[in-house]
Amino acid sequence: AQKITQTQPGMFVQEKEAVTLDCTYDTSDPSYGLFWYKQPSSGEMIFLIYQGSYDQQNATEGRYSLNFQKARKSANLVISASQLGDSAMYFCAMSRSFSGGYNKLIFGAGTRLAVHP
Amino acid sequence: DVKVTQSSRYLVKRTGEKVFLECVQDMDHENMFWYRQDPGLGLRLIYFSYDVKMKEKGDIPEGYSVSREKKERFSLILESASTNQTSMYLCASSTGDEQFFGPGTRLTVL
Numbered sequence: 001a002q003k004i005t006q007t008q009p010g011m012f013v014q015e016k017e018a019v020t021l022d023c024t025y026d027t028s029d030p031s032y033g034l035f036w037y038k039q040p041s042s043g044e045m046i047f048l049i050y051q052g053s054y055d056q057q058n059a060t061e062g063r064y065s066l067n068f069q070k071a072r073k074s075a076n077l078v079i080s081a082s083q084l085g086d087s088a089m090y091f092c093a094m095s096r097s098f099s100g101g102y103n104k105l106i107f108g109a110g111t112r113l114a115v116h117p
Numbered sequence: 118d119v120k121v122t123q124s125s126r127y128l129v130k131r132t133g134e135k136v137f138l139e140c141v142q143d144m145d146h147e148n149m150f151w152y153r154q155d156p157g158l159g160l161r162l163i164y165f166s167y168d169v170k171m172k173e174k175g176d177i178p179e180g181y182s183v184s185r186e187k188k189e190r191f192s193l194i195l196e197s198a199s200t201n202q203t204s205m206y207l208c209a210s211s212t213g214d215e216q217f218f219g220p221g222t223r224l225t226v227l
Contacts, residue, residue, distance in 0.1 A: 043205065045209075103211065
């Protein structure tokens with residue numbers, strides 16, 4: 001069965017420092033995608049970054065990078081130079097594609113990040 | 118700018134009421150999804166639809182039904198609301214990998 005595990009319910013980081021949010025996954029599918037979403041207190045889910053299972057290089061989007069270690073089945077999110085606005089809930093998710101062209105996302109329980117000044 | 122909207126941000130209903138949660142997307146996406154979000158459990162898929170009038174059960178469909186009569190609209194129905202359906206409900210749409218989410222509806226069932 002497919003599963004996403006986020007072992008850190010909460011994390012604290014000092015402003016301007018880097019932080020790593022952990023995510024491990026379990027799947028037997030050869031093709032899958034890994035996502036990170038941010039959910040501020042307002043509730044909307046904001047897409048941050050995507051990594052395909054066949055991508056050779058780690059994905060990066062501005063201050064966000066995804067540390068993809070396929071053999072260890074981990075997809076950690078690294079946020080560099082944390083800002084106060086980064087305080088939010090962060091979800092790791094994995095997709096599985098179906099022949100009809102749609103995908104389902106499986107989410108982890110989330111990690112609440114607090115950035116301190 | 119892509120947009121997924123949900124009919125209400127906050128909703129309070131009584132046990133036994135029939136509840137409709139509406140979701141509309143303006144991106145012409147084929148796929149639409151309904152999730153519920155509970156603390157410590159993340160988002161769990163209730164139902165999804167990959168075309169008009171087509172629907173598939175997700176991981177926790179019990180107590181819910183859905184309707185997709187038009188491509189842009191996907192409705193979640195609680196036939197007889199119960200207190201254990203108090204939750205945050207999120208709608209999403211996609212055409213491939215990335216899913217775009219609505220702002221969520223926080224439903225309280227008294």
